[in-house]
Amino acid sequence: MNFWFTVFRQVGRNIRQTWPSQLMTLLTVSLSVLIFAFFYLVYTNMLSVGTKLGDDLRLIVYLEEQPGPEMQEQLRRKITNFDEVQEIRFISKIEAYDRFVNQLSQNKDVLEDMPHDFLPASIEVIPLKTLRGLTQIKLFSEYLAKLPGTIKVQYGQEWVERFYSFTRLLSIIVLLSGNLLILTTVFMVAYTIRLTIMGRQAELELLKLVGATNNYIRTPFLLEGLLQGLLGSTFGLLSLYLLFDWIKVQFSGPGLLTLFNFTFFPYSASFTIIGVSILLCTVGSFTSMQKFLRI
Amino acid sequence: MIELIKVSKTYPPDVTALTDISVTIGRGEMFFLIGMSGAGKTTLLKLLCSMETPTNGLIEVTGKPIHKLKGTALARLRQKIGVAYQDFKLLTDRTAAENIAISMEVSYKKPQIIRKRVVDLLEQLDLSDKHNTITGELSRGEQQRVTLARAVANSPALILVDEPTGNLDATTTERVMKLLNKCNSSGATIVIATHDDSIYRDTTHRVMELRKGRIHAVNGGMNA
Ligand SMILES: Nc1ncnc2c1ncn2[C@@H]1O[C@H](COP(=O)(O)OP(=O)(O)OP(=O)(O)O)[C@@H](O)[C@H]1O
Ligand SMILES: [Mg+2]
Numbered sequence: 001m002n003f004w005f006t007v008f009r010q011v012g013r014n015i016r017q018t019w020p021s022q023l024m025t026l027l028t029v030s031l032s033v034l035i036f037a038f039f040y041l042v043y044t045n046m047l048s049v050g051t052k053l054g055d056d057l058r059l060i061v062y063l064e065e066q067p068g069p070e071m072q073e074q075l076r077r078k079i080t081n082f083d084e085v086q087e088i089r090f091i092s093k094i095e096a097y098d099r100f101v102n103q104l105s106q107n108k109d110v111l112e113d114m115p116h117d118f119l120p121a122s123i124e125v126i127p128l129k130t131l132r133g134l135t136q137i138k139l140f141s142e143y144l145a146k147l148p149g150t151i152k153v154q155y156g157q158e159w160v161e162r163f164y165s166f167t168r169l170l171s172i173i174v175l176l177s178g179n180l181l182i183l184t185t186v187f188m189v190a191y192t193i194r195l196t197i198m199g200r201q202a203e204l205e206l207l208k209l210v211g212a213t214n215n216y217i218r219t220p221f222l223l224e225g226l227l228q229g230l231l232g233s234t235f236g237l238l239s240l241y242l243l244f245d246w247i248k249v250q251f252s253g254p255g256l257l258t259l260f261n262f263t264f265f266p267y268s269a270s271f272t273i274i275g276v277s278i279l280l281c282t283v284g285s286f287t288s289m290q291k292f293l294r295i
Numbered sequence: 296m297i298e299l300i301k302v303s304k305t306y307p308p309d310v311t312a313l314t315d316i317s318v319t320i321g322r323g324e325m326f327f328l329i330g331m332s333g334a335g336k337t338t339l340l341k342l343l344c345s346m347e348t349p350t351n352g353l354i355e356v357t358g359k360p361i362h363k364l365k366g367t368a369l370a371r372l373r374q375k376i377g378v379a380y381q382d383f384k385l386l387t388d389r390t391a392a393e394n395i396a397i398s399m400e401v402s403y404k405k406p407q408i409i410r411k412r413v414v415d416l417l418e419q420l421d422l423s424d425k426h427n428t429i430t431g432e433l434s435r436g437e438q439q440r441v442t443l444a445r446a447v448a449n450s451p452a453l454i455l456v457d458e459p460t461g462n463l464d465a466t467t468t469e470r471v472m473k474l475l476n477k478c479n480s481s482g483a484t485i486v487i488a489t490h491d492d493s494i495y496r497d498t499t500h501r502v503m504e505l506r507k508g509r510i511h512a513v514n515g516g517m518n519a
Binding site: 002003005006202203205206207208209210211212213214216 | 344346366367370371372373374375376378384386397398400401402403404405406445449
């Protein structure tokens with residue numbers, strides 16, 4: 001009780017003495033948390049979009065001519081030879097035409113003069129959910145393209161490829177900003193604590209002489225680091241949340257964001273970020289003490 | 296309380312400050328340490344509170360070899376030793392009250408007890424009006440008394456005082472000695488290093504004279 005009273009008074013004194021640099025550190029910590037959390041937020045949302053796209057992923061194999069029942073069996077066997085699949089659906093020329101008509105709905109009159117079998121027959125292959133990753137899907141589509149009687153295979157190649165390379169780039173940025181977060185927090189906190197220690201060298205010497213225990217001297221500095229971590233990361237996350245909210249309001253309605261259905265971090269992720277920041281800042285203040293307190 | 300056996304101190308590179316000091320100071324004793332400037336008085340006191348380590352010999356304070364203690368054990372022992380340094384070591388940007396409170400804060404005394412003790416001590420040393428004055432703005436004599444107040448504030452078992460009356464007039468010197476005597480009669484062991492013969496001239500306590508770092512004479516005490 002008395003211990004914490006004196007500790008808090010020490011912390012108050014430190015902050016009063018070096019508040020400009022304390023504030024700078026707080027801002028730096030907030031900013032790096034903000035940057036990291038921003039990219040991480042985009043990344044996690046992209047991943048969830050990725051799974052959603054993956055759910056809809058299907059390979060469409062266009063055929064030269066409509067296969068008879070026997071041929072269908074053969075093709076089915078060939079396809080499952082490569083890999084188990086979730087579903088194989090044969091689309092006849094008529095079905096393809098009907099679908100197209102449905103899609104055009106109001107403009108279907110343009111098709112009036114066309115023969116009902118001008119679209120090619122096709123096979124829709126829905127791969128297993130386990131078949132993930134671009135290279136595997138590529139291999140599968142190459143295999144399908146070599147089946148006898150195929151014209152071409154389609155799965156939105158370009159789109160999928162772009163999406164994958166985008167998420168890979170994002171993951172690199174997340175990694176980099178994570179490192180930035182670690183470096184800035186540890187070093188900035190270590191630096192401010194060092195400033196405080198230097199500014200109070202005489203007092204710390206005296207405290208040792210009158211019998212202050214190491215805990216008495218150390219705890220205020222550790223607490224200072226802890227506070228920096230707690231406040232800095234909370235501010236960072238809070239400003240990200242406000243930014244997120246603002247963007248959501250600005251771009252609400254039919255647009256990119258509604259398609260992606262952007263969501264903020266779950267509580268667990270927010271608390272993890274705050275926890276890790278606190279840990280990093282405490283480590284920063286600890287290293288500074290090890291170097292400059294000589295106790 | 297204090298046991299010194301063949302203690303020597305040589306400051307690097309080769310300034311010999313103390314040679315072969317052996318003395319025992321009992322619990323509750325008041326002990327005067329005299330000698331010319333440079334005789335080694337301050338050095339001896341510094342050894343007793345482990346501000347310096349001896350080059351040779353054994354030092355025991357309350358039965359513990361203080362020069363070998365570290366960390367929490369040393370801190371605990373230091374909480375029981377009050378030191379008034381010759382160079383004061385006051386925090387010149389803090390008030391007199393804050394300076395005196397420090398020695399009690401480190402042993403986690405209750406704030407209201409600290410406040411009361413500070414007011415009481417300032418009163419006894421005739422400094423009541425300096426309670427909230429920054430010690431950097433005090434006169435040398437006032438600073439000296441604040442230093443003494445800080446040394447005795449936590450009611451330590453051992454009080455080491457270096458030149459407590461150097462800058463004081465006769466009346467204030469008397470006040471200071473009255474405070475030290477009061478601490479002594481409530482059980483504290485006190486070691487006073489001084490030039491000021493007015494405070495030890497008529498004493499019944501032991502007086503040890505140092506000359507060039509050696510014990511020259513020990514006078515007084517029980518058999519005086
Ligand atoms: N930190 C130090 N480094 C080197 N030599 C020192 C140091 N401190 C003291 N000395 C030397 O040790 C000797 C004893 O010094 P000390 O301070 O103990 O004397 P003193 O008896 O307290 O003198 P005074 O009455 O002037 O305070 C002196 O010769 C001094 O120069
Ligand atoms: Mg001296």
